């Protein structure tokens with residue numbers, strides 16, 4: 001479903017004077033050149049929406065399908081991302097999960113995506129659950145498995161995902177493994193790592209030359225004693241051994257509590273080995289909560305290092321890393337949650353762009369700890385939401401995407417079209 005441009009125009013007209021007033025405050029305090037530069041970067045910045053985040057998720061205890069109107073197939077998932085992109089002009093890509101979303105009619109899928117101006121971001125393989133009719137089980141791992149036949153099945157699946165993604169125009173494969181062990185003694189760590197590396201090598205050689213492989217790590221869960229790619233060191237080790245098309249992917253929820261993610265980001269960028277990012281938020285572990293809902297200051301500090309580190313390597317913020325939301329929605333309307341997530345990411349990015357970097361650098365060189373903290377917190381506490389809204393306005397999107405989504409009663413429109421009891425494939 002499409003939003004008529006006149007609805008966006010009417011919505012923006014109703015908010016424009018308040019918006020201009022808020023923007024004027026920023027213009028008084030910051031150089032016009034800096035603001036314009038940030039606005040343009042915000043216009044360019046796009047965050048991919050994962051196909052599995054468009055329906056109601058669940059936990060290991062249950063799933064409450066309370067929303068209705070969930071997308072019934074891949075075309076409707078693309079339509080939902082298209083809707084988000086019309087509202088915020090910052091969700092210009094979709095990330096598919098195979099085999100939850102195997103495109104049957106590639107030409108048609110590409111046509112639907114093209115209609116909304118969407119690109120296909122990284123494709124994701126799935127060896128963390130058994131597929132119907134599969135010859136082998138992943139109960140004791142996939143690429144790490146002690147049985148070569150199981151490893152071969154997982155390798156073949158990943159190669160199939162590359163082929164599917166290539167047809168759509170994706171340029172990256174994300175590999176996340178549930179592999180690990182639940183009990184001491186269950187696994188020989190070294191053999192598990194070596195098996196994983198060998199399996200990844202067989203997948204890596206099948207990458208088209210302009211593709212990247214993202215090696216995602218996770219500290220724990222579903223295995224609770226060891227995870228074979230458990231932290232950024234293990235991921236970096238694999239990516240380094242694989243070659244220059246392999247990179248580490250950082251998922252915010254995949255760390256042990258209190259991990260300094262911004263430092264991890266900084267060093268991976270320094271090594272040219274940070275490839276992609278999965279956004280979410282958490283209080284305890286891999287909670288998959290709305291980005292920025294729990295620790296917005298941490299999100300800002302991460303973006304501060306991203307901007308600093310990417311600028312140091314003269315990287316293109318919008319194009320040189322894969323940016324994606326990876327979350328699951330148990331109690332919210334998934335589309336509203338995604339609008340909130342994108343807003344939080346854009347705001348943290350805007351804040352990072354507006355850090356007085358020469359002043360911060362100078363404070364660091366003088367060991368002026370107080371000044372360094374003041375610079376960061378001054379930026380964090382300045383309201384840059386009007387800057388993000390201005391970027392949307394210039395991209396013909398809504399000043400307040402969530403408000404317009406609610407005003408148009410979009411969820412009920414989707415329920416009328418798709419029905420109340422639809423279930424989205426995936427989580």
Ligand SMILES: [Mn+2]
Pocket residue numbers: 176216251278326
């Ligand atoms: Mn992830």
